[in-house]
Amino acid sequence: MKQWLRTQGGWWLAWLALTAVGAVWIARAELAQMHQDFETDVRIAHRLMSQQMVQYDAVLATLALLEPSTGADHPEQRLPSVYSSILRVQRRDRDEPWSDSAQAAALAAAEARSRSQQRAELAVLDLVHGRYVLVIGATPFSYALDIDLAGSVPWRDWPMNPQRSPVRLSLQRDGQQLVLQPGVPAANGWRFDLTKPLASPSQPFDLVAERQVGWGELPWRGIAGWAVAIAVLLAGLWAAQRQRVARRRAEELLRLGQVARLNALGELSAGLAHELNQPLTAVLANAQAARRLLDDDPPDLATARDAMGQAVEQARRAAGVVGRLRRVIERPEAGGEEAKPLVLQEVVRSAMHLLVPEFTKHAINAQFDATAQAPVRVQAEAVALEQIVHNLLMNALQALDLVPAAERRLVVSVGRNGQEGVLTVTDNGRGIAPEALPRLFEPFFSTREGGLGLGLSLSETLASGMGGSLSAANASPRGARFTLLLPLVAPSQ
DSSP: OHHHHHHHHHHHHHHHHHHHHHHHHHHHHHHHHHHHHHHHHHHHHHHHHHHHHHHHHHHHHHHHHSOOOOTTOOGGGGHHHHOTTEEEEEEEETTSOOSOGGGHHHHHHHHHHHHHHTSOEEEEEEGGGTEEEEEEOOSSEEEEEEEESGGGSOGGGOSSOTTTOSEEEEEEETTEEEEEEOOOOOSSSEEEEEEEEOSOTTSOOEEEEEEEEOGGGSOHHHHHHHHHHHHHHHHHHHHHHHHHHHHHHHHHHHHHHHHHHHHHHHHHHHHHHHHHHHHHHHHHHHHHHHHHHHHHOOTTHHHHHHHHHHHHHHHHHHHHHHHHHHHHSOOHHHHSOOOEEEEHHHHHHHHHHHTHHHHHHTTOEEEEEEOOSSOOEEEEOHHHHHHHHHHHHHHHHHHHTTSOGGGOEEEEEEEEETTEEEEEEEEOSSOOOTTTGGGTTSTTOOSSTTOOSOHHHHHHHHHHHTTOEEEEEEOSSSSEEEEEEEEBOOTTO
16 A cells, blocks of 8 residues: 555656646746747837937937028927927027026027037936927027927837736936836736837937736646646556556466466375375275285185275275376476575565555555565575465455454564574464464365365475475464564575
8 A cells, every 4th residue: 555655656746746847848938938029029119219219319400401591480380280299399599598598508508518519419308297308509590399208109100008018118317207108017926127228319218118927927728738738648657557567467466376276286186195095005905905814715716806906906096096196286396496595575575566456455554564674685486485475465365354444454574583584474363263273284274264275285385395484373462473484595695
């Protein structure tokens, strides 16, 4: 059960890890795309505003180059009707002051800078109300444009919807700012920002863009789709692995079953020989005695001798049949594989792995306690040792069927005792009756109804054949404990 939980936990961890990696990758790709779109829109807005500023420079430069008008005709006053963002045009003769006395000083200072720099200059700035005055100094007239900055935004070509766009755009200069679009604020998340000065030296405004990306804007549908796809993929891999494990487990159980049947047949033949040899020997002895007696009896001596002779021949023939049966159905260990070094913990883990479905089916909490830190290497035959462990585990499973499911416990431990490796299988079933304990390893003796009584006998025979031993005892406070002792591998091996 614990191994099953660990395996399931591994698959869940794999799903979580792959989902997290995929989610980060999708989110980063989406954020990169958002940032690219943000920069593209801001650059377009910057280009449009720069074109407007450059246009005002061109208007002033054109006015400075025009032939001066005479009389009351002032053609520059028609500019506001052509450019709605130009609110007023002022003209000053070099011998006269600026007509707007409130701004006269600022206009004069800007005019002086304009003559020095040979370009238009910013005179009055009121970004809060979206207004500023641009001045150019020329001969014989200097000109000033009162410009509505908010009205200068070319909304028709604007790349964003100013009401719904999440990007906040503003024009800033000398601590003042004019918000072109408010954007959509977010409490937390990722921040994009970009500042670009407009392409006009006379109107040095900074276009400042800010974008706050909240968690809600991440591509959760794509992330959920990725998580589902990974879950489907891992579920398929998990199912395929389970099929492979189940197939290997079935093949291994089939192999163990075949070996068990052959060993059981060998044990059966040995038991039959033991059970039949005594009556056959008695028949043979009685027949020979009768033959001698009849030899002394005058009546029908020839017939008696022939009858007794046939009985003797039949008895010998029966004994020969049993002997041939035993030779044909020989136990594998009689001429099987050789003993070799084996790690006892690995054999136990393999046997418990094969029985995981049985543990789950019988609701048994199987625990494996390898008390020895280092591997316990024993000298044993692989198939024989596998069958002993398998038989002991199955014996414990059958014993635990007699107790409530919530109380079932099975503990397997491995350790050392001197020059021997120790395997202990302990269950908390009903235990072994005192009268059954001495006969537990006898052939054909079983405490289970319908049992053949060969499993423990065979296991004890296999253990003895490998130079070890198998013993049984009752556990405290309840249950049975089977202990297998096998010789440890010599240090040189």
